[in-house]
Amino acid sequence: MDTARHPIALAIEGGIAIATLDRPPVNAIDDAWVARLEAIVEEVQARDEVRVLWIRSAGRAFCAGADLALMRERFASDEGRARMVDLTRAMQKVFARIERSPKVSLAEIRGPALGGGLELALACDIRLVADGAKLGLPEARLGLLPGAGGTQRLARICGDAVARRMILAAEVIDGARAVAWGVAQECVPAEQLEDAARALAQRIAAVPAPALAACKRCITAAVDGNEDGFAAEVEGTTMLYAQAETQALVRRFLAG
Template sequence: MFACAVTEGVATVTMNAPPVNAMSDAWVAGFVRLLDALEARVDWSVLHLRSALKIFAAGADLKEMRARFAVADGVAAQLAAVRGYQALFARIEALPRVTLAEIGGSALGGGLELALACDLRVAAWEAKLGLPELRLGLLPGAGGTQRLTRLCGRAASLRLILGAEMVDGAEAERLGLVQWGAPFSELPAAATAIARRYAALPAHAVAAAKSCITAASDPARDGFREEIEQTHALLHEDRTRVLVRGFLDRSDRNGA
C-alpha cells in the first residue's frame, strides 16, 4: 500500500493501493505502522506524500462501508472508522516535521481530508479536489469541516462543503486550498523541489516555528508567550549558535 524512500532529508511516501487508494481499516493501520517507523528515524525532516495512481486518494473504502451498513451495529463500526481517520490525520498534522501533499489526481472526501492534514499542498491544475459527502446525506467528518474552514475561511467552506463542489487545482490555488499549482506534467519536479527546499532548513527551528504557528489558531495557547519560549530554547541550541555565529562572522567580513 505504501512505499517509502528517504533521500536528502525527504521521506517520500508513495501510496499505491489500486484502484483509488481507498481508506480501508488495513490502509489506516498500514499508515500508522509507517509513521511509527519514520518517527524512529532522524534522517528526514520533510514528509512528502504522493500517489502512484492517477487518483491521489478517493476516501473511504466502499466495500467496507457497504459491509458496515449491512449489519445491526454498522453505525457504531462506521463511527469507529471515522475516529480512526481523525486520529491518523491528527497525528500527521501534529508531526514536528514539514508535511507536503503532492496532489496529481482527484483528492475527494477523505482523500482531501488527508491532504488538509498536511502543512503544504501542491496540486496539478488538472486535479479535482472536493468534499462531496453531503450528496450522500453525510458530512466530511474526518476533519474536513474544521481544517478547510481554518485554512480557507467560512465563506469558502460553506461554498465547497454545502455545495458538494469539486474544483480543479487552479481554482484550489486561488481559494488558498493549496499553496501551489502546476501543470500535471511538471508536478513531480515541482513537488520534489519544494520538499528539498524545506528539508534544507534547520529541522529544530522548523519544529519550533510550526508549534508557534499552530498556537495562533488555538485559543487555549498564548502564541506570543510561545514565541518567547521557543526562541529561548533555540538560543540554547548548539545548532542555532553555530548558524548565528557563522552569519555574524560573514557579516563582519563583508563590513556590515
C-alpha cells in the same frame, strides 16, 4: 526502501520520508490503509534524521476517499455502520498526528483528492496540486458529512465562506480554484508537479529540525489560540539560541 506490498509504501531519502499511496485504482481508504498510515507516521516520528513527510501517489488519483466495496459491505447493518464510525475515528486520529507532528508534511496532489483523501491533504502543512486535479468533500450529497476532520480543517484553513460553499454544495474544484480559494498553496502543471514537490521537500529538509518544530508550534498557537503564541516565540527563540547548529549558522551569516 520498504519493498513489501503495502497500500502505502515508504522510502527514506536523507531528511525526507516519502509515503506513496499505492492501492490501485484510486487509493481507497480501508482499515488496512489507515493502519499502514499510522505505522508510517510512527516510524517517521521516531527517525531523528527525517524532517519532511512527503505524501504522494503512485497512480493518477491521490485518494478518492472511502472504499466503496467496504461501505457496501458494512452499510447494510447497525454493526457494520458502527464499524464505519470506528474507521472515521481512526482516520481522525492519524490525520491529527500528522497535523501535530514536529515534522513538516507535504501533500503532492496529482489527481482526485476527494472525501477522506482531501481530509488527509488538509492535515498536511503544505499542499501542491496539479492543474487538472479535482478536490472536494462531496459527502453531503450522500446525506453524510466529511467526518475525518474535513469540516474543521477546511473552515480553519480557508475560512467559513469557502468551507460552507464547498461542503454544503458538495462542490469539486480544480487545482487553480483550490489555490484561489486557499485550499492549496500552489498549482503546478501535472508534468512539473513531482519535480516541484521534490524541490520544496528538499528546501524544507535543509532547515534545522529544531527550527521547523518551533516554527510549527508557534504557527499552531496562532491558529488554535490554545497557547500564548508570543510566549511560545520567546520560549522557542531561547531554545534555538542554545542550539550549536543555530549558533554556527548565525555566526556564518554574520560573517558575510
